[in-house]
Amino acid sequence: MIPIPEPDPDPGRETPNEWTTVERPLLQQLAAMGWEYLQGDLDYPQKTFRENFRDVLLYEPLRHAIRKISAAENLDEITIDRAIRELERTDKPGGLERNRELTEKLIKGVSVLRATGGDSPHSRNVTVRFIDFDPAKQDNNSFLAINQFRIDYIGRVGFVIPDVILFVNGIPLVIIECKSPSLAETDDGGFWKPIESGINQLLRYANRRKEVELEEGVEHLFHWNQLMVSSCYYAARVATYGADYKHYVEWKDTTPFSEAEVLAEIGRSGAKLRSQEKLVAGMLRPANLLDILRHFILFQTAEGKLIKLCPRYQQYRAVQKAVVRLTTGKIREQSDKQRDERGGIIWHTQGSGKSITMVQLVRKLRTHPTLCGFKVVVVTDRTSLEQQLQDTAKLTGERARPDKDDLRPGESSSHMVKRILGEDGPDLVFCMVQKNQDREGEAVVLEYEVPVPSPRLIATDGEAGYPGSDYLLEAAENIRPGFADRQAATPNGTTKILRQVIRNEAEYPEVNSSEKILLLIDECHRSHTQGLHANLMRALPNAAKIGFTGTPIMNRDRGNTLNIFDDFIDKYSMKQAEEDEATVKIFYEGRVPLGLVENGSRLDAQVVIRFAEFTAPEQQLIMQKFATERKVMEAPKLIAVKARDMLRHYVRNILPGNCKAQVVAASQEAVVLYQKALSDARDELVREALAVDPALPVLPEEELLRRSEDERTLVAAHKDLQRVKDLQFAAVISKRHNQSADWDQWTDTGKIETNIANFKKPFEDEDNGKSSNLAILCVMKMLLTGFDAPVEQALYLDRRIVEHDLLQAIARVNRKRLLKECGYVVDYIGIARELRSALTDSEEGGEAGPRPPTGIDGVRDEIPRLRDRHLKVLEVFRSRGIAELMPIDPCIDLLEDEKIRAEFLNRLRAFLASLAIVMPRPEAMPFVRDAKILGFIAKVAANLYRDNQLNLEGVDRRMKRLIDEYVSAQGIDPRIAPVAITDINFFDQVNRKKKARARASEMKHALRHQIRLRYDEDPAHYQKLSERLEAIIKQFKDDWIALEEALRKFIEEELAREGKETVPGLDPRLHAPFFGTLKAAIEKEKGAELKSEDPEFKEVIDLTVATVDEIREKIRLVDFWRDPHSRRSLENSVYRSLLRSGKIARNTLAELATRVVEQARNLHRLLVWGNGKHRN
Structure with missing residues (x-):
């Protein structure tokens, strides 16, 4: 190991650049935290513990670590080699699938057969671990940072040099790209440009750039990769293998150390930590990195695709704090407050990964020396939430109970939960808080008949809340327009029956008094401040409790909630999530379609007609009641008007981004009506779009923006007519007794699950089974809490929702998705005041009291x-x-x-x-x-x-x-790719340019692109071609007419060469590339150019033909290039053939054999399917 080069003692002499500003401070901070440093070498792989530059595992440090970790096993070298081969072995085809399998081997180790030792056949099997995760035994591991680490391509010529790679026991876990902050757009303080440049380079290394079809990276470097980092010091972003640009996020926390401690560690006391320093301290500290790998790295399927997750900083911080609270807090018997003090509240805003945090906490508990034996009970208050959390909990790798193995004949679900909770042991148990009610025991039914005075007998004084006003409203509520019989009322009024069921409930029994029980309570602000929670605590009196909530605690509930759960463990607000780009910004839009105003006046008239016997104040009170309650919201004509407006808003604003929406209606009846109304609105829109004036869709966008909203909608629908025709809508409601048969399709559990699954699918996917045209779900209360669908971008609100429920509902649209810039809350009922109140009267308002809400803007903002x-x-x-x-x-x-x-x-x-x-x-x-x-x-x-x-x-x-x-x-088809120089129409495209400079530029860049594209097929030829091209460009640099003429001649010569023999007896496409490689190697050996009359020239031809024939014979095997052993065997065979020829020095043979095999891989299709007959 060598010391990291120190800065120049005179700062004025040192030029700020990528090394001085980013890479060196990074390495120095790593060294301060316990990493060793080794400078890479671009010429000698042995200096980085390797035999060749294609290796990415450092075998010597890996073997040394295995011996230390498994010292008690006394492993022999053959067994260690077997373990390493098992660590490298994978049959998975995809990059992420392969990474998942090998990550599991890193965490769990591998089982191999001992070469020696073992008293019995059974004991011959031994589990070999590659990393010691025990914090007390961290010295068993080696932590090595290597910068400028060269990795050669497999199967082609060239290499990459990542800036910094972090090896744990010789295994590459972290790859870091450093970029100079001078690339940044300093006018606005933004550093996305250097960050994006670094991410682009990481994606290139990993073969993950979508815009590049050819293989360009070193994918084998990422088999064991856990983190990928792009940094320019002032900004740093991290993600996992497989992530796209938008998934790279900042790390803003240094847990478990304070920022002051980190500053002291790196010798910068009194300053502020920069983004890079926070990320390094928070994620790359040796103990933290192993913790993240073991407990926080997860693989999940989203929209049918496998993704890899690393923690966000607030998740990691919350889990660490929770573990500290659980291990240091007082149990109930020790507490002066007579309650368990080991828990608290984790408030992480909706969409920031709250359920994933639960999974990470459970995984962390299972390896903790004092918490591993805890029974973890996940408590919800809704079936949909329970199912969602159970699905997420599968990521823990544990069995989630109850499951089918827990079923007992004749046992109710509540008794089953009691039985499971009463068992000792570290289970993972799911239960709903309602299941903790004891519904047994006798019930008393009380009934009493009371008079309801005629509304005409009520004296009014015009003041709100006068005596008897409730009766008036109840009377109005019972007289539905079109159904009520007004003649049924008598002068003495009507009567009604009050009924109350009182159950003689026995006290809920104690089920388990163990202190080794942890309750993880989802949405703890709701039912857990009520009597249902009391039952749960009687059942498990000594359990620790951690409450999770995605919405802030309302000020009036704060005292009661904190009294139950204790103080906050961690907070992460909506504003923070938006600033971190963990969620997208939400925009609010209020809409009052004109049709609603018209229908509103009709409603006034209906009240006057149908309630003629009531006084004017009474009619006004009835009208107000109807106007704020669901009966008006269920009026089919009003729903039709709103549905028409919703659909047209959707087609204009949401559908173009391939996103979906929900409609929230006032009742189940309204939900079903909305489903039908949206279908009718779609059909109407299609008819109008088909009949649209043909001049309208071709209007320039500036002119179209001056047209009416309806006209703009018709144009949007016309341009995407087939998609609009195919739009589907579904209602999602719970089952009711005596419901209409028409509702079965919307209440059947299986159909609801299918509709939800289809809604989450994108409109378009390469696999048709993973796409769906279900565009809008209509709901009342379902799917407004805990429903995670990144494809949802708009929420159309037609039901009055307040406080927690409102904040949870709007968060449905804040999930991140590619191409989704924001979410929309579109208000049809007027909840702007409630929204502002909910945001102000909550923890979003801050500790200092209420303040204006943040995070919900109007589009005009x-x-x-x-x-x-x-x-x-x-x-x-x-x-x-x-x-x-x-x-x-x-x-x-x-x-x-x-x-x-x-x-x-x-x-x-x-x-x-x-x-x-x-x-x-x-x-x-x-x-x-x-x-x-x-x-x-x-x-x-x-x-x-x-x-x-x-x-x-x-x-x-x-x-x-x-x-x-x-x-x-402008006369260009945007779907047509640039024309290649080999295309018959190439010069036609060039000649369309009016100026010589443009024509020369087109040819210059087309030639450079062609050379880059085909370089690996015939490096010797294309290297010469590249040198000739650059010489021409340099010669005629500013003379565009001369340059154009020279490039035309150059291209014509290149085209003339294509398809014609350049060497007698060789196929120009099949043999010539290999001939050029071998000839160049021999010329380099001789120090002189081979001419066709030289005796050796014919020998090189024969050697080329023999080598190509041998290669063609071997690579015909299916999946030849996927098998490393087959490739090495071919390299050895080519090596021996070249050795027998006696034309090439032994010390350069290995490299030449590798280059020839790499050429063969690039020309695989031609070698397997081409004729390639040698012509004598």
Whole structure:
């Protein structure tokens, strides 16, 4: 090991760069925390414990660690080798599947057969562990940071050099890319540009860049990878293997050390920790990294795809705090408060991974020396929540009880839960709080008949709340328009029966008095402040309790909730989640369709007609009652009007982003009516879209924004007509006694589960079984709590909801999803005041008391951000002397610089993201023209410079369509890829350019792209080609006419070479690439060029043919390249053939054999299917 180079003693002499600003401080902080440092070597693999540069495991440190960890087993070298081979072995085809299998081996170890030792055949099997996770035995592990670690490609020429790789016992667990902060857009303090550049590089190493089809990385480096980090010091982001750009997040906590302690550790007392320093301290401290690997890394299936999860900082912090509370808090007998003090409340806002935190806590408990024996009881108050948590809990790897093995004949569910809770042992048990009610015992039914005075007899004084007003409202409630018989009323009034059932409940029995029970109570703010919780505590009197809530505790409930659960363990608010981009921002929009006002006046008239015998104040009171209660909300005509408006809002704003929505209705009747009304509204919209004026859909976007909302909707529907036709809607309601048969399709449990599953599926997927056209779910109360569907973007509210329920409902739309920039709450009933009150009268208001709510903005609040982002993307050109976007040629020329292209792309994406939020509202109109032109510039630059990132993959679907339509209007089909130089139409495309400079630029970049694309097929040929091209470009640098002529000649020569023999007796496509490689190696050995008349020239031809024939014979096996043994065998065979030829020095044979086999892999299809006949 060597010391990390120290900074120059004179800071003024040291130039700030990636090494001095990012990488060196990173390595120094790692060293301060106990990591050893080794500088990589680009020439000698032995200096990094390897035999060759393709290896990624460091076998010597790994063997040494196995010996230390398994010292008691006294393992021999053969057994250790078997264990290492088992660590490397995997049959899984996909990268993530392979990573999951090997991660499990890292955590659990592998079972192998001893080579020697063991008293019996059974004891011959031994479990070998590769990492010692015991905090007390951390010295058994080695922690090594290597920078500039070279890894060669397998199957082709070249290598990558990640900035820093962290090895635990020789196993690469963490990969870090460092980027200079000077790449950042310093005008606004944003550092996304260098971060994105680092992420892009990590994805390239891992073969995970979606825009690149060819293999470009070193995927074997990621078989055991756990964390991927991109840092520029002032900003740092982390994610797991398989994650996309949007999944990289910041780590903002240094648990278990304070920031002051970390500053002292790195020698920067008194300053503020930077983003990189927090991440390193919080995640990469040796103990923390092993903790994260063992307890917090999870694999989960989402939308039919496997994903890997690493913890967010608030999850890790909450689990650590909970463990401290559980181990240091007083049990009930010790407490002065006469309650268990080992628990508390974890408030993590909806969408931030609360249920995953529960799983991580359980996993942590199971390995803790004093908590591993705890029975963990997960308590919910809703069936849907219980099912969701059970599904998530499978990630713990434990059996979740009760299950089918717990069923007993004739035993009720409540008795089964009691029996399981009474058993000792570290189970994971799920129960609903309602199951802790004792419903046995005799019941007394009390009935009493009371008079209801005629409303006409009530004296009123015009004041709210006058005596008797409740009776009046009840009378009005019982007289439904169209159904009531007004003649049934008598002068003496009517009567009603009050009924009350009083059950003689026995005191709930104690089930288990153990102190080794932990209750994890979901949504603890709801039913657990009531009598149901008392039953639970009588059953388990000495249990520790941790309450989880996704919504803030309302101020009036705070005292009671804290009295039950004790103080907060951890908090993570809606505002924090949005700032961390753990959730998307929610926008509020209030809508009152004109049809509702019209129907409202009709309602007034109906009240006057149907309640003629009532006085005017009485009629007003009845009307107010109806206007605020569900009876009006169930009126079919009103629902039809609202459903029509909802669907059209959905088609304009939500459907273009391939997202879905929920409608929240006032009652089950209203839910069913909404399902039908939405279907009718869809059919109406389709008919209108088919009959739309043909001139309307082709209007420029600026003109369309001046049209009415209905016209804009028709255009949106017309452009996506088949999708609109296919839209489906479903109601989700609970079963009721004596319900209509028509409701069965919406209340059947199996059908509800199917509808929920289909709703969560995307509209489009490569596998049709994983897609669904179910676009909108209509609900009353179901699916408003704990329902996790990232595809949901809009919530249409037509039921009055308040406080916790409202905050939980709106959080349905805040889950992150690719291309989803925000969520929408669309209000049809007027809950703006309730929403503001809920946010203010809660913990979101802060410890200092109520304050204005944060986190819920109107769409218009995005307009200043849109304006700012528009100016910033224009500034890319204006700051470099280009004042106008038109004509575009100066902009296109400027984007030849790769750094400027990256800056332009980042700012353009931000601008289009804001525009997508504001569209299709008229306020977007001033920005649409520039969006089209900027998108057009990006498309042209993408084609010209062969830069796939400029194709704007991942941009909102509406923005992409807007740009594509503009591009098409300029005579370019945006779906057609750039034409290759080998294409017969290549020069036709070039000749469309009006200027020599543009034509030369097109040819120059097309040639460079062709050389990059095919380099690995024939490195010798394409290296020469590249050198010739660059010489021509340099020679005619500023003479565009001469450069154009030279490049045309160059391309024509290259095309003339294609398909024709260049060496007699060799197939130009099959043999020539290998001939070039072997000839170049022999020429290098001789120090002179081989000519066709040289005797050795013919010998190289024969050697080429023999080598190619041998390769073709071996690689015909199915999945040849997937088998490392087969590849090594081929390399050995080629090595021996070259050795026998006597033409190449022995010390270069191994490298040459590897290059030849790598060429063979790149030419696999041609070698297997081509003719390749040697012609004498």
